[in-house]
Amino acid sequence: MTTIGVLALQGDFREHINAIEDLGLSTVPVRRARELHGLDGLIIPGGESTTIDKLSRIFEIAEPIKEAIAGGLPVYGSCAGLIMLADRVVDPAYDLQGNPQQTFGGIDMSVRRNAFGRQVDSFEEDIEFKGLDKPLKAVFIRAPWVESVGENVEILASVQVPSLDATRIVAVRSRNLLATSFHPEVSGERRVHELFIKIIRGEA
Numbered sequence: 001m002t003t004i005g006v007l008a009l010q011g012d013f014r015e016h017i018n019a020i021e022d023l024g025l026s027t028v029p030v031r032r033a034r035e036l037h038g039l040d041g042l043i044i045p046g047g048e049s050t051t052i053d054k055l056s057r058i059f060e061i062a063e064p065i066k067e068a069i070a071g072g073l074p075v076y077g078s079c080a081g082l083i084m085l086a087d088r089v090v091d092p093a094y095d096l097q098g099n100p101q102q103t104f105g106g107i108d109m110s111v112r113r114n115a116f117g118r119q120v121d122s123f124e125e126d127i128e129f130k131g132l133d134k135p136l137k138a139v140f141i142r143a144p145w146v147e148s149v150g151e152n153v154e155i156l157a158s159v160q161v162p163s164l165d166a167t168r169i170v171a172v173r174s175r176n177l178l179a180t181s182f183h184p185e186v187s188g189e190r191r192v193h194e195l196f197i198k199i200i201r202g203e204a
């Protein structure tokens, strides 16, 4: 049986649990390193990347997650989860000691947090997503975007940013790692989770 862990330190992990259970698979909330054992995949939810970063280090699960990623565990991150999967954050937050936020990394990309600016902190858009025949309803909540990707990163979706008169990347895949700057888990959209399950099963 396929079991997917959902990192449950902070953020909208319940929505991801519901999405996976809707698709008939079992889920495990993950807070401790030992809960990573035996998982077929892991989801890092939306929330606040600085908090997920801090709590994951306090709970001593940050290093085990990095090792699992390096070992090939399929991981999907939405929004703050996308930030946590990025090798580089171009505008990191700093703690009181002046240390920048850290990520688990894994995807060769640079991300910008809260990138869509204040007026449009949160918005919904139907977007084209590579491999899907119908547009996908994407909910952006103080969302990051991907500024640049390395050679081995596949771009799955981009959106037009009117203030820039340009597009920005909002969904990527790199080997077993999938990341979206929007939240399919909150809109009843299940096709991104379906894609993640296919990646886990080696079908995509």
Ligand SMILES: NC(=O)CC[C@H](N)C(=O)O
Residues within 6 Å of the ligand: 045, 046, 047, 048, 049, 050, 078, 079, 080, 081, 083, 113, 114, 141, 142, 143, 144
């Ligand atoms: N909806 C979200 O996950 C927002 C992400 C948040 N702005 C961050 O930096 O982590």
